[in-house]
Amino acid sequence: MSDTAKIVIGGAAHDLPIVVGTEGDRAVDITKLRVTTGHVTLDEGYANTGSCRSAITFVDGEKGILRYRGIPIEQLAMNSTFVETCWLLIYGRLPTQEQLKTWSGLFTRYEMIHEGLYKHFDGFPPTGHPMAILSAMINAGSCYEPDMMEMESDTTFQVAAARLISKIRTIAAASYKASIGQPIVYPKPHLDYCSNFLHMMFSLPYRDYEPDPDSVAALQMILILHADHEQNCSSSTVRMVASSGANMFASCAAGVCALWGRLHGGANAAVVEMLQQLHDQRVDLKEYVTLVKGKESPVRLMGFGHRVYKQYDPRATILKEVADRLLGRLKRPDPLLEIAKRLEDVALNDPYFIERRLYPNVDFYSGVILRAMGIPVNMFTVMFAMGRMPGWIANWKEVHNGAIALYRPRQVYVGEPERRYVPIHERSAAGESGRESGR
Numbered sequence: 001m002s003d004t005a006k007i008v009i010g011g012a013a014h015d016l017p018i019v020v021g022t023e024g025d026r027a028v029d030i031t032k033l034r035v036t037t038g039h040v041t042l043d044e045g046y047a048n049t050g051s052c053r054s055a056i057t058f059v060d061g062e063k064g065i066l067r068y069r070g071i072p073i074e075q076l077a078m079n080s081t082f083v084e085t086c087w088l089l090i091y092g093r094l095p096t097q098e099q100l101k102t103w104s105g106l107f108t109r110y111e112m113i114h115e116g117l118y119k120h121f122d123g124f125p126p127t128g129h130p131m132a133i134l135s136a137m138i139n140a141g142s143c144y145e146p147d148m149m150e151m152e153s154d155t156t157f158q159v160a161a162a163r164l165i166s167k168i169r170t171i172a173a174a175s176y177k178a179s180i181g182q183p184i185v186y187p188k189p190h191l192d193y194c195s196n197f198l199h200m201m202f203s204l205p206y207r208d209y210e211p212d213p214d215s216v217a218a219l220q221m222i223l224i225l226h227a228d229h230e231q232n233c234s235s236s237t238v239r240m241v242a243s244s245g246a247n248m249f250a251s252c253a254a255g256v257c258a259l260w261g262r263l264h265g266g267a268n269a270a271v272v273e274m275l276q277q278l279h280d281q282r283v284d285l286k287e288y289v290t291l292v293k294g295k296e297s298p299v300r301l302m303g304f305g306h307r308v309y310k311q312y313d314p315r316a317t318i319l320k321e322v323a324d325r326l327l328g329r330l331k332r333p334d335p336l337l338e339i340a341k342r343l344e345d346v347a348l349n350d351p352y353f354i355e356r357r358l359y360p361n362v363d364f365y366s367g368v369i370l371r372a373m374g375i376p377v378n379m380f381t382v383m384f385a386m387g388r389m390p391g392w393i394a395n396w397k398e399v400h401n402g403a404i405a406l407y408r409p410r411q412v413y414v415g416e417p418e419r420r421y422v423p424i425h426e427r428s429a430a431g432e433s434g435r436e437s438g439r
């Protein structure tokens with residue numbers, strides 16, 4: 001296949017280089033397009049646009065492949081821990097025992113948040129959305145760690161990364177405790193990442209919550225599966241903010257905001273709300289799918305479809321098994337899981353979904369698992385953010401350490417042609433008239 005693409009504009013032909021990735025993914029390099037042709041490209045939603053070269057995660061949406069630094073997600077889910085996966089994503093290889101011990105020790109050392117930060121929770125109303133609080137508290141946390149802002153040294157970067165991944169857990173749990181009027185529970189140094197989070201979420205001053213191993217294992221799996229996913233909306237946001245030279249905390253706080261949207265990370269909560277409504281109102285699933293397919297229908301089958309996966313999301317396959325296993329072990333059957341399975345079956349046998357290659361994505365089953373652990377629905381996307389933090393940090397690092405310039409896309413202007421300023425006494429109630437235009 002040729003290593004250049006030819007574009008003909010106004011009779012003039014221009015050769016554009018083809019960039020080929022590790023797995024044979026191909027891109028037309030348009031870096032010189034505007035300066036040679038006076039044209040930019042237009043790709044609303046960026047479905048056809050590569051924003052960067054990245055070595056962190058590989059996704060093949062046609063084949064349902066996901067690899068972190070070359071390692072298949074199935075193998076990581078089976079063998080790794082979230083703390084180890086964080087190191088892999090950020091540093092590009094699996095840690096040695098010594099590296100993992102040091103890295104894990106940093107998580108323990110920095111699991112507390114500054115006492116001054118705890119006071120912020122008194123200012124949030126109990127109804128404050130956990131994602132708003134999380135984003136605010138990440139930036140607030142950086143105010144207590146000014147030395148973490150200028151990460152010139154690898155050591156400073158490593159400490160900052162460990163601090164952020166460790167503390168997001170403490171902030172999330174404290175936010176939950178404050179919202180339900182319970183005293184905040186401090187982390188315990190002898191607990192691992194996931195057990196410590198569940199301890200901070202569910203322990204009480206007079207009774208420690210003993211995290212059951214099945215919930216800890218399920219949480220570990222959820223965090224590993226959510227840890228990165230190439231240039232998704234929130235990771236691209238982190239890169240965009242990082243490209244201005246913004247520090248890691250500010251960039252990741254922006255990632256939290258992008259993840260919040262219901263088309264992205266907010267979908268896991270939307271799925272459970274959809275399943276709950278189907279359950280409570282005893283909705284016929286075939287009728288619901290018919291509603292979803294309606295041309296003018298604003299209703300989407302949440303947790304289904306994906307910009308990249310035109311195959312079953314490999315993460316959904318694993319999460320479906322985790323949901324079955326956890327609910328079985330906890331002896332906590334959930335009618336929502338049964339509804340989800342039946343809904344999947346109806347959709348995957350429906351031509352609308354088959355033709356559009358719409359399959360369950362990572363959000364379709366994750367909520368049922370979080371629900372079984374007792375995590376409130378409005379915290380589901382916070383759990384997604386906790387998992388995605390290492391991926392955001394790895395992307396921040398790739399931009400910060402690379403020679404990548406400021407991200408500043410161009411546009412096609414479709415607004416008003418030039419016109420003059422109209423003094424207010426000349427403006428009519430019906431708006432501006434032709435005579436006011438500059439034409």
Ligand code: SDX
Nearest residue numbers: 229232263264265267300301302303304305306307356361
């Ligand atoms: C995540 O990018 C990532 O990697 C994200 C993520 C990650 O790990 O970071 O994987 C996490 O965000 C997963 C996605 C979670 N969102 C949802 O589950 C929300 C429901 N899904 C859809 O809104 C949708 O599928 C998107 C937003 C995820 C993707 O949409 P696209 O790629 O823009 O596709 P589209 O909207 O152009 O849809 C193509 C067609 C349309 O129908 P037609 O106009 O061709 O008739 O498919 C239809 C859509 O109406 N369609 C759906 C549908 N998703 C797409 N119809 C019903 N239900 C759906 N869920």
